[in-house]
Amino acid sequence: MCITKFPTFLLVLYFLLPVNSCDVVPTALPKFGFTANGPGEMGKPVIIPKEKEKEKQEKFKINQFNLLASEMIALNRSLPDVRMDGCKSKDYLKDLPKTSVVIVFHNEAWSTLLRTVHSIINRSPRHLLEEIILVDDASERDFLGKPLENYVRKLPVLVRVVRMEKRSGLIRARLKGAATSTGQVITFLDAHCECTQGWLEPLLHEIAKDKTTVVCPIIDVISDETFEFMVGSDMTYGGFNWKLNFRWYPVPQREMDRRKGDRTLPLRSPTMAGGLFAIDRDYFTRLGTYDAGMDIWGGENLEMSFRIWQCGGTLLIVTCSHVGHVFRKATPYTFPGGTGQIINKNNRRLAEVWMDSFKNFFYIITPGVLKQEYGDISERQKLRERLQCKSFKWYLENIYPDSQIPGSYLSLGEVRNQESGVCLDTMGRKENDKVGIFSCHGMGGNQVWAFTGNKEIRCDDICLDVTKHGGPVMMIKCHHMKGNQLWEYDSDTHLLKHTNTQQCMDRPKDSSSQLPTLNDCDSNKASQKWLLKSMDVPGTR
Template sequence: MRIGYRRIRKLWLIYLFLLFFAFFMFAVSINVYLQSLNVSDMRKRDAKYHQKLREKSSKNVIVAHYIGAGSIFGNATKDDFNQNNFNPVEAEGANGKPVVIPPRESLIMQRMFQVNRFNLLASDRIPLNRTLPDYRKKECVAKEYLKHLPTTSIIIVFHNEAWSVLLRTVWSAINRSPRHLLKEIILVDDASERDFLKEDLENYVATLPVPTRILRLSERKGLVNARLLGADKAKGEVLTFLDAHCECTKGWLEPILARIKENRRSVMCPVIDIISDDNFGYQKSFEYHWGAFNWELHFRWFVLGKSEIDKQTTDLSAPFPTPGMAGGLFSIDRSYFYEVGAYDPNMKIWGGENVEMSFRIWQCGGSIEISPCSHVGHLFRKSSPYTFPGGVGQVLSENLARAALVWMDEWANFYFRYTSLDVSSRDKYDVADRLALRKRLHCKSFNWYLENIWPNNFFPGHNRFFGKIFTLDNETPITKAFDNYILQHGVRSRQMSWENLFTTLKPMSNVLRSSLDGENDLCIQKTTNQSALSMAIASAVVGNCNRDPRLQNLFVITPKGQIMTNEGICLDSFDIPADMTGIVRITECHNTLRQKWEYDVMTQQIRHQGSKLCLTVTEGGDRDVMAKKCNNENSQRWGFVPLPWKETT
């Protein structure tokens, strides 16, 4: 009886599973059917426009457009890519609110997401003139600007952009810019393939209340050359470049133009707010951050330093300098744009042009600033829908290589050595014309840029240590070499300054590097399973040193004892009593005592300046780095391997 009962229970479970599966398939079928009815209904609305569009398009031959492997939502079809389904719903997305797609339309929403890599179904329901919140501070709202400000030409480059997103960008600029300041809007089509971006767009922009024209490239040239074409045809006194997926907010333009009128060499950027790619909700971003670059020269946002924030408290509406700009949204005096070298026309498609321009503007006598009174939303996507001839990685690397070779001096060797590029490949880039421009403009050095424009940078420097920090816990060749050398050369005090230590170690760098055992020696590194890009707190651990340079275990140490690495993150520990154990993290650099360390040459300990606890390797599988009471154990002994960064060989 017991065996029969178990069999019956198993059969009953199988029956329930089959019943559930049948119900699920029935629900999916009904859902797809309802969606087809809904799409049909959507296309019947605004029938005159869509009928005209369909008459111009080819027959509905379904050709699969492959995006990824095995999408459960189905691949987008040729018709999906070439159809304009803009069908606004009154008040949808009003005041920047997110759009909620009903569950019955979730499958088509996911399929259409593939077209532009954002929620196209949501965008097509938002009116072109939707309202947005005014996030300006009261000091900005109260600020009065001169009536006689320079006029501007807005230049927008697009390639296969969605109709609703592109025209919402245009209308937001028209509706929220004083008409007498908006000279014109120039749309530059970088060889789009969508039918609705051709004659239909021409007819539409002809009806706009601001002079708007479309310049078209017959083949894909990329952002730089498309913007150069737009700038060449512009008539405004100021060039304002916007990406094709933005929304300008109230009062965005006046503070930008006012600052350029004060100083024509100021290149002005707005605060870039976030438009969600999932639901098109408009989100305010933090105003007091500035832009710079990581070791791979990828753009990053960083929080303003304390000194800059203190300056802002005296005038919350005042623009502040930024070492770099994102590049998608900025304004520049038209004459100055050409005086300072415009864009490097040999940069391909997209990427790196913002790095090159940031270095060039600062090093050649200009400035880049952010106005906290100007807010523009930007649609941020998790992945790009665009293809790049040669591949995105190759195009970006080559563009960045050009920027490095022209503007970074010996730091260009650092870029080539510690990225995917080969130092020997630098000779293949012809940058003679840009080097001649630099000489003609009497531009300053990259060292000047780091010391004066970005003094809290985390790059290697002439008075900084750059290399690996390893534990002397093992009896390996490098441990013996370090012990012998450090005890025999110039040790005069227990707390040798960091600079003296760097000088002492430099002659020994080749021996230490050759002695490094990648299998057995352990180096401090940041964990790679947490995002340093978002300044999240990551654990400090030790792992195999590996002779190959890997960015996660390379560190810079400043003369003041700040131990930092790529992405502007530092070794950090709380100031706690000496009888406790402190957690050592790698988190955003902020130049406080929590992130200051000293080295005792005699004991070979790295000591926290605040708590006086020593950096310690814990036992166990994770090998975390902690701050513990100092003792004579090997787990608290550390050595340093200097690595070359400015040498060409």
């Protein structure tokens, strides 16, 4: 820990803070200072005694994590130094910019919020930390009012509490926090994080080298059950699927080659998770901050990721920076109109502004989203034009060539059997299962397939795959290496041939079967004729 870097008079003040006072915290907490064997020290899991299981379950409902365990852990608990050895000896620029750390919270637990704050203070070089800004998004808990303000006023770093007048959501609350801040770099963190040793310098170093670089730390996992600190992987980076859900995917070989195998060098990531990142203040403004037309939360991370890359910036995961985050299985928050409606609106805005014709992948696999109004996007379109941003096709080809959305495709829609009127259908099954056939319904969803320029037949991140004569036809994670996932389509005969086996997809003789088969190709056989039909997307503008 870095507490010893503080002047003596600040240390005295720091350890005399009244954290056990009943007018400051909602429940009694342990002593402020940690002990070597205290609960959760060095990131170890906290085990709740059986006699307190009922209390644990009741408190879990409040924030959707083990609040009882969190309250047993010191606010400034110790953590291991989880950096790779090569990171510990790196030299960073001496003249690094100062940062303001912006944290939005709504009804956050006292222990997790203050542990976030103390971890920032403890493990950030004081000369690099301009301030911490806590943006209260209309919390309803008394201890997050005056008691919080009284507490942070005594901390050895400037911590300001900014209040939203009404519930506004993450996006607008972050915008207010950014507008209030004064540091040259704005670092956004969530309200249930813990920063580790050396987390800040490598982030600021990359921004100091190039102000158009946006940086994210490795996001380590803090268990929602035990608050164990588990080191995140530096071998995954951000992507997304056809439904525009953010996903972690393995780092491709091309990115390892670019870094010449040095895992301490930052990763070029197509997208970011969005909860934790740092950006130069001037660049944040020039880039268009957040899309203020988006509501609450959801989709803003992809929108900003696309905008960074398409408009000339760079998005990095800095593998020498680690910040822990409590990952919850469910959200404790409710949103006006429902979470699904809000995310659909936000995703439509990003699709319409940034994805060009590739937005059809999103619309065809989630047709219900087309009913969602998404507001006026004219200002965001003008922003794209003013910044002279590149096309989404450029993004797929140059930044994310291994995207689930193919850079080129010959058809997008049904694979329909000409004879019987049945279509290839995922049947709601996951990868490593057999593909099905079902009556064609024309509603997209499970019956949407892309025949790609690489001759894959894929739905999102699964490809049709055959390993032996006669099948079965499996749905396997797309690997981009052709082989068992390579198909040829003859638009004259309408035969769909699997290249490796040299057999063609066939509708089974048993009409009750919901599984296609592979048989020797026969252009006179009606059951082997398939129509690759691109579907129209109604209602787009």
